[in-house]
Amino acid sequence: MIDDIKAAARQRLATEGPDLSLRAVARDIGVVSSAVYRYFASRDELLTALIIDAYDDLGEAVERGESAAPRRDLTARWMAFGRSVRSWALEHPHEYALLYGSPVPGYRAPQTTVGPAARVAFALASVARDAWARGEIDPTDDGAEPVAGAVARDAANVAEAIGLDAPPDVAARMLVAWTQLFGMLSFELFGHLIGSVDDNDAFFDHATATMARYVGLRG
Secondary structure, eight states: OHHHHHHHHHHHHHHHOSOOOHHHHHHHHTSOHHHHHTTOSSHHHHHHHHHHHHHHHHHHHHHHHHHTSOTTOHHHHHHHHHHHHHHHHHHOHHHHHHHHSSOOTTOOOOGGGHHHHHHHHHHHHHHHHHHHHTTOBOTTTTOOOOOOHHHHHHHHHHHHHTTOOSOHHHHHHHHHHHHHHHHHHHHHHTTTTTTTOSOHHHHHHHHHHHHHHHHTBOO
16 A cells, blocks of 8 residues: 555656645545555655655665776766766656755655665765775865865865765865756756757766866876
8 A cells, every 4th residue: 555655646746746635646546535644644754755765766776876887997986876866867857856856845854864865975975985095086186275164164074974084175076066966967857958958968978077077086
């Protein structure tokens, strides 16, 4: 029953967006609404289940894609990570929008979503951690000034959260690359590149490789 409810809810995501109605979901699977409420006490509880499933599915796809790249080739691992995120997003556009689109009115994600959400970040962070440990990352050789002030403090917090024993400059650039990746995906999925980019595959690879160099990976 839980699988049926979530499957119907995902269909509703595709047609009506994330403002789900449990009564409508119940109609879709041919049961009375009280039957659905026995498994999910509210819309928010159902949304949380969908969000955790989506994060875990994306995390698994990214971990599988990144782990298939040669361990010594850090740029290849970086590219595999980006391509895995994009492939999943293109295959699951409505789940992607649920995770990274506009906030759902009235919904506040509980702490239980934090762990699944972090899987994707930790997959990317593993590339930076390995690069730093091997001395194969240098975010300052382009002549940019080191980060300072509030940016440095935020970057240090990010580095601690992802287990990256590196200066704030590395974490700051990782965070820039992270936001660039998902911003670019959102532009593609939500139609903002139409008329500007004809070959989305080529543009994505170009941007992802550019971010690898920006972070400091060399190769």
